[in-house]
Amino acid sequence: MSSVTLSKSGLSVFVPARSKAPSWAAQVLARVSALWTQRTRRTAAALSLPLTPFEEAEQLRAMANDLLDSDPRFAQDLYAAADRHEIEHGARL
Structure with a gap:
C-alpha cells in the first residue's frame, strides 16, 4: 500500500493512500440506496393513479363541506357542480 507524506513549514503529516x-x-x-429509490418510485407511481369521476366529485363535495359555514351560496354551487360532473361522466345514474 502506498502513502503520501505532506510537509509544510517543517510539519510532516502522514496520509495513507486510499484504495480505488x-x-x-x-x-x-x-x-x-438504489433499492430504496426503486421502491419509492413505484409507490409514488401507484399513488398518482388518476381519480375516477366519482372520486373527483367527492373531493369537490369535501371542499363544499369546508365552505358551507363561511360561504353557503358558493358551497351550494360546488355541490351542484359535483352532481353535474358525475352525470356528465356517467359516474352516477
Missing part, C-alpha cells in the same frame, strides 16, 4: 475500490460498506449503502 469502494469498501464493502459503501457498496452495501449504494445497493440499499
Whole structure:
C-alpha cells in the first residue's frame, strides 16, 4: 500500500493512500440506496393513479363541506357542480 507524506513549514503529516475500490460498506449503502429509490418510485407511481369521476366529485363535495359555514351560496354551487360532473361522466345514474 502506498502513502503520501505532506510537509509544510517543517510539519510532516502522514496520509495513507486510499484504495480505488469502494469498501464493502459503501457498496452495501449504494445497493440499499438504489433499492430504496426503486421502491419509492413505484409507490409514488401507484399513488398518482388518476381519480375516477366519482372520486373527483367527492373531493369537490369535501371542499363544499369546508365552505358551507363561511360561504353557503358558493358551497351550494360546488355541490351542484359535483352532481353535474358525475352525470356528465356517467359516474352516477
